[in-house]
Amino acid sequence: DIQMTQSPSSLSASVGDRVTITCRASQSIGSYLNWYQQKPGKAPNLLIYAASTLQSGVPSRFSGSGSGTDFTLTISSLQPEDFATYYCQQSYSTPRTFGQGTKVEIK
């Protein structure tokens, strides 16, 4: 199985801050990496697919980068509606696996 490790597990930030979340795969997955945002009581919502492609309708302050084993999700200027939990997911092979999540909280 491919293990996905996110860091940090949680962070506190202020509105307007630049936030970076990293995701590391236990083996190379090319660009088969997706990022999701999840708010309490809601299903995950797709932000980024193929490591760096912004899903239609997602604000441009979100961006993704990386390939192989190391990936990054960046929020350029944190907005109040961005406080949520973020998950990475590999779609390179089965079993599909997710990172443990990064909770972004208000400072």
Next chain:
Amino acid sequence: QVQLQESGPGLVKPSGTLSLTCAVSGGSISSSNWWNWVRQPPGKGLEWIGEIDHSGTTNYNPSLKSRVTISVDKSKNQFSLKVNSVTAADTAVYYCARDGGTGWYWGQGTLVTVSS
């Protein structure tokens, strides 16, 4: 726009069988997608259960494989999940999701509690 909706009992007794259905609307289940089940225990992360394509080809998480069956019903445009011999550890929100090759699109989820 394809939409997914989970349905099934919200309460299952220990040692029983959990059965859920995911209805697909706005598109055909026979399209080139993989149809997935994922679960999330309260306050925890996401765990992939398995997937099926329109032909019935399945892949399962090895950690659950012995207890899980995923099937597709093209006539009803839906797919289903069965988990046997459930325990309290199977209590979770269960999601169905479509993998079209450009990220996953999820149903709203349904909470299943295992309790007597």
